[in-house]
Amino acid sequence: MDVSEEFSFEDTDAETSEGRNSEQPAQPDGRALRLLEAVLFSATEPMSVEALAERLPEGIDLRALLKVLQADYAERGVHLRKIENRWAFRTAEDLAAEMRVQRKVARKMSRAAIEMMSILAYHQPVTRAEIEEIRGVAVSKGTLDVLFDQGWIRPRGRRQTPGKPMTWGTTPKFLDHFGLTSLKDLPGIQELKAAGLLDARPALTAYGDGGLDHGVLADTKEPETAEERVAREVEEELSEPLNPDDSAA
Secondary structure: OOHHHHHHHHHHHHHHHHHHHHHOOOOOOHHHHHHHHHHHHHOOOOEEHHHHHHHOOOOOOHHHHHHHHHHHOOOOOEEEEEEOOEEEEEEOHHHHHHHOOOOOOOOOOOHHHHHHHHHHHHHOOEEHHHHHHHHOOOOOHHHHHHHHHHOOEEEEEEOOOOOOOEEEEEOHHHHHHOOOOOHHHOOOHHHHHHOOOOOOOOOEOOOOOOOOOEOOOOOOOOOOOHHHHHHHHHHHHHHHHHOHHHHHO
16 A cells, blocks of 8 residues: 555545544533423422523523423423413323322312302402402302412402402412413303303303403203303313312212
């Protein structure tokens, strides 16, 4: 082998080694992605972007990492879900029935609490007096306490009216429990009609411009209030997790 051939061999070998190194995929955010996964997995409650950013190195594109992680878990048994403006791992919706565990609960949700929760969801922010006006009966403080203890409602500030009564609204935990991303996902009048809960007659307005447009129940012997109608739907969601023995009976 002459000198030119030897140099040619060495140059080719160097180029091959350099090309092999350049083909290796660079993963500069690999550790940050793993750290993000660990933080979300260990969190007891959904975390905001701001809270997550405090746990990750500076300069990280957190929103891009969340999208990557969400895509990675799209076909798995748990999904990365955005709940309002917070993020959390949750069981895949198609596996929810298999993951449900029958257990006894010491405290049962009352009918009044279910109706009250329905009114709060659709008319928030709303005061206790406004809830009483919609329901047509007095609201027990204990009923409000039950919803507050569940973590489903929170104070939303005081109404600028005489007496400055406290207003109430739902929490991210309420959305999380019912599998809702935001309040916009609550069933509207068209969905209630499609489910056969409302007929096609002219709708009635409930409480203010922000409330749900309420129609008239079809095929009922006695008039039913709009809140009772919405409460009946919410009760179907609440009955099993809060009192599973009723469904088993």
